[in-house]
Amino acid sequence: MNLLEQIHSPADLRKLPKEQLPALAEEIRRFVIETVAKNGGHLSSNLGVIELTLALHRAFDTPSDRIVWDVGHQAYTHKLITGRKAKFCSLRQVDGLSGFPKRDESEYDCFDVGHASTSISAALGMACARDATGGREKVVAVIGDGSLTGGLAFEGLNQAGHLKKDFILILNDNEMSISPNVGAVSSFLSRKMTSDLFIKFKKETENFLTHLPGFGRDLLSLAKRAEDSLKGFLTPGMLFEAFGFDYIGPIDGHNLEELEETLRNVKRLNGPVLVHVLTRKGKGFAAAESDPATFHGVGPYDAQTGVVHKKAGAAPSYTSIFGETLVKMAQEDKRLVAITAAMLEGTGLKAFAERFPERFFDVGIAEQHAVTFAAGLACRGMRPVVAIYSTFLQRAYDNVLHDVCLQNLPVTFAMDRGGLVGADGPTHHGVFDYSYLRHIPNLVFMVPRDEVALQRTMATALQHDGPFAYRYPRGESEGLPQPTEITPAPIGRGEKLRDGKDGVIFAIGTMVGEALKAAEALAGEGLELAVVDAVFLKPLDRDLMLEEARRTGRVITAEENVLQGGFGSAVLELFEQEQVDSVRTLCIGLPDEFVEQGTQQQLRQRHGIDAAGMAERIRKWYA
Numbered sequence: 258m259n260l261l262e263q264i265h266s267p268a269d270l271r272k273l274p275k276e277q278l279p280a281l282a283e284e285i286r287r288f289v290i291e292t293v294a295k296n297g298g299h300l301s302s303n304l305g306v307i308e309l310t311l312a313l314h315r316a317f318d319t320p321s322d323r324i325v326w327d328v329g330h331q332a333y334t335h336k337l338i339t340g341r342k343a344k345f346c347s348l349r350q351v352d353g354l355s356g357f358p359k360r361d362e363s364e365y366d367c368f369d370v371g372h373a374s375t376s377i378s379a380a381l382g383m384a385c386a387r388d389a390t391g392g393r394e395k396v397v398a399v400i401g402d403g404s405l406t407g408g409l410a411f412e413g414l415n416q417a418g419h420l421k422k423d424f425i426l427i428l429n430d431n432e433m434s435i436s437p438n439v440g441a442v443s444s445f446l447s448r449k450m451t452s453d454l455f456i457k458f459k460k461e462t463e464n465f466l467t468h469l470p471g472f473g474r475d476l477l478s479l480a481k482r483a484e485d486s487l488k489g490f491l492t493p494g495m496l497f498e499a500f501g502f503d504y505i506g507p508i509d510g511h512n513l514e515e516l517e518e519t520l521r522n523v524k525r526l527n528g529p530v531l532v533h534v535l536t537r538k539g540k541g542f543a544a545a546e547s548d549p550a551t552f553h554g555v556g557p558y559d560a561q562t563g564v565v566h567k568k569a570g571a572a573p574s575y576t577s578i579f580g581e582t583l584v585k586m587a588q589e590d591k592r593l594v595a596i597t598a599a600m601l602e603g604t605g606l607k608a609f610a611e612r613f614p615e616r617f618f619d620v621g622i623a624e625q626h627a628v629t630f631a632a633g634l635a636c637r638g639m640r641p642v643v644a645i646y647s648t649f650l651q652r653a654y655d656n657v658l659h660d661v662c663l664q665n666l667p668v669t670f671a672m673d674r675g676g677l678v679g680a681d682g683p684t685h686h687g688v689f690d691y692s693y694l695r696h697i698p699n700l701v702f703m704v705p706r707d708e709v710a711l712q713r714t715m716a717t718a719l720q721h722d723g724p725f726a727y728r729y730p731r732g733e734s735e736g737l738p739q740p741t742e743i744t745p746a747p748i749g750r751g752e753k754l755r756d757g758k759d760g761v762i763f764a765i766g767t768m769v770g771e772a773l774k775a776a777e778a779l780a781g782e783g784l785e786l787a788v789v790d791a792v793f794l795k796p797l798d799r800d801l802m803l804e805e806a807r808r809t810g811r812v813i814t815a816e817e818n819v820l821q822g823g824f825g826s827a828v829l830e831l832f833e834q835e836q837v838d839s840v841r842t843l844c845i846g847l848p849d850e851f852v853e854q855g856t857q858q859q860l861r862q863r864h865g866i867d868a869a870g871m872a873e874r875i876r877k878w879y880a
């Protein structure tokens with residue numbers, strides 16, 4: 258029987274006899290596996306919370322009761338049972354369903370997400386608003402153990418315990434972030450924690466007591482008798498109870514009956530309550546269970562075997578070139594250390610971590626800490642490279658400014674996923690970094706146009722004695738031959754790649770290749786444009802830019818960043834400072850709006866920043 262077809266809303270789900278729930282869960286599991294096999298997406302996390310999601314929607318009265326998902330990468334079951342099954346085939350595609358909860362998409366989506374550790378703060382805000390307005394609904398935040406490593410989550414816990422609001426926190430503990438979870442809290446939660454901690458405590462106590470003169474051995478036998486009560490005393494719940502939460506659990510997150518009954522009971526409680534739920538990431542799909550990190554965020558794969566499709570003849574990704582080059586550089590320079598905020602695989606640092614474990618740090622989902630920690634390392638002579646997605650560095654703006662740049666410390670920000678990232682959409686596009694970093698004094702910001710330039714950029718950063726940022730895009734590189742030698746670039750020097758008398762395109766990063774193609778196409782129509790690779794967003798090559806602008810009288814800028822405060826703005830500021838008023842300018846880049854999801858190519862096309870779009874804009878401008 259097709260049960261999922263009968264579920265149009267959680268009200269239908271609540272009518273379903275509980276005996277049918279396991280079959281529904283299996284149907285959902287298969288449907289998710291098959292859809293993600295075509296569209297790509299966050300498989301492992303979703304497979305782990307199917308039962309939990311069904312239990313939540315049965316126990317609580319959604320949409321009146323509020324479920325606030327953390328990160329939101331695990332909300333596929335939630336989407337399927339809240340009226341979005343028919344559209345589910347469009348998941349993560351252009352104009353389709355988002356991969357994350359979105360308030361615009363459904364009344365069941367309470368908070369827009371994509372970045373981690375926001376759920377407690379957002380849900381607590383909702384609980385306070387409820388109390389201020391006489392509401393009676395329940396507010397439930399669902400956070401993973403990985404997302405709980407974020408400082409923001411603890412800021413929320415701290416206030417929640419203090420306010421004592423009626424507030425339910427579900428801790429979905431699968432012992433995994435994207436990679437195995439890290440940190441002291443994570444080991445405290447660990448299923449082995451109770452016994453490990455207990456054994457250590459016991460050993461130390463025994464040691465201490467046997468060495469006490471006289472009555473030590475009597476005390477030892479007394480302590481042995483206290484073992485059982487001690488075992489019960491040391492639980493992960495102690496942490497949350499210290500924060501003022503009632504702790505319930507741990508409970509089996511795949512046992513539908515136990516889940517539903519517990520949640521129904523919890524619903525009757527008042528005050529902050531934490532329910533500790535144990536789940537398995539990738540549950541029910543062998544390939545994902547055995548390798549949850551690969552299937553955390555995955556491209557298309559075979560829905561039966563789990564073999565991930567690989568594009569034949571694909572060039573290496575920018576990420577892998579970065580990772581390999583960093584290993585080579587670390588062999589030469591012992592000061593180099595690498596830091597990731599829970600993105601070991603995503604930032605290409607796996608080989609580095611294996612090769613130099615003592616110079617590698619995964620700090621958890623803690624971007625702010627990653628940056629200030631790097632500042633500390635740099636203060637003592639190390640050369641830290643913070644490998645981070647552009648979108649996640651947004652979290653650490655003040656740490657970059659106050660802890661690194663103000664002290665002119667040699668910390669490098671290697672920003673992966675610069676520019677449009679594709680299917681993750683607006684929460685993840687790295688299209689703001691030019692604007693949020695460019696104005697910070699002391700920072701050098703270099704933007705490679707291809708993978709050879711990336712390696713040169715990395716060498717330049719390492720030899721520079723101050724803060725340095727560079728960004729490179731998600732996905733395949735240009736497939737260029739590897740350079741035999743990597744030499745640092747002179748700081749602030751651009752590169753003229755093409756000559757032309759009618760105007761000049763100043764392009765940066767990914768836009769350099771597009772600008773060259775656009776100039777080529779326009780040359781065929783009789784419009785001769787020069788192309789300059791700016792190479793540096795900061796400092797700009799002022800001399801080259803001024804010379805080219807004055808020579809041609811018309812300047813086009815091109816960037817994969819919002820125009821506001823970006824590269825084009827930097828060029829306009831230069832012209833204003835130098836009183837260049839005879840030059841006409843056209844700035845091409847992304848608009849002052851959040852760009853939706855789609856493939857990178859579709860989005861570049863839609864926003865006119867691919868070669869064809871750029872040529873069209875320039876053609877009209879000259880007409």
Ligand SMILES: Cc1ncc(C[n+]2csc(CCOP(=O)(O)OP(=O)(O)O)c2C)c(N)n1
Nearest residue numbers: 302371372373401402403404433434435599
């Ligand atoms: C601020 C921020 N940093 C990093 C990420 C990337 N990220 C997405 S999910 C995830 C792991 C989350 O682990 P957990 O909360 O335990 O959920 P699970 O995937 O185990 O279900 C990470 C690191 C993010 N989305 N936001």
Ligand SMILES: CC(=O)[C@@H](O)[C@H](O)COP(=O)(O)O
Nearest residue numbers: 328330371554603674681731
């Ligand atoms: C939800 C999240 O933040 C990550 O899982 C992210 O989707 C990974 O993106 P990449 O696929 O580009 O590594």
Ligand SMILES: [Mg+2]
Nearest residue numbers: 401402403433
């Ligand atoms: Mg987890």
